[in-house]
Amino acid sequence: MLQRIQSVYLFICVITAGAxxxxxxxxxxxxxxxxxxxxYIAYVILFASSALLAAVSIFSYKxxxxxxxxxxxxxILNFILIGLFVYHSLTLSGEAQVSEKGIGMLLPIFSIVFLALANRAIKRDEDLVKSVDRIR
Structure with missing residues (x-):
């Protein structure tokens, strides 16, 4: 069952958060x-745990x-990561410390989008299984 579309979304999330x-x-x-x-060790822990959770989710398809x-x-973990990025960029003294934001700050947003798409596909599968059970 690893060929389901939510597994593809979760694999993209693993790549986004892990690599x-x-x-x-x-x-x-x-x-x-x-x-x-x-x-920053907090960012390492949060990115690694996000990639690990997505990988665990891929293999819990049953x-x-x-x-x-x-x-x-x-x-929720990715929202915490976004919150830390926003906090870090706002608590520094303006343009004196951070002069250019990188694309790496947007990675948790991409992960959230793919996780939401995966949850939508999982919900669709669950509804399909429930409708088949009603017929029997």
Missing amino acids: LPLFLNLWTNKAKIEVMFTD NRQNQFVINRLNM
Whole structure:
């Protein structure tokens, strides 16, 4: 059952949270030094746990309700990550510290979109199974 569309969405989420942060910078400070997610341990933990939750969700395809809950928890984790990015960029003293935001700050938003699409597909599968059970 790994060929379902929600597995594809979750695999994209694993790539977005697990591999892309290694190559994309979060921001560039005024000294033109690129700040990566590996510079902050909280970001490393949150990105890694988001990728791990998505991978666990891919392989829990037999229990759709559990998969749905894992995806919801992953969304909450990504919202926390967005909150940390916003907090970090707003508490610094304006353009004196952070001069250019990187694409890496948008990765949790992409993950949330793919998680929402996966949850929608899981819900559709669950509704299909319930409708078949009614016929019997």
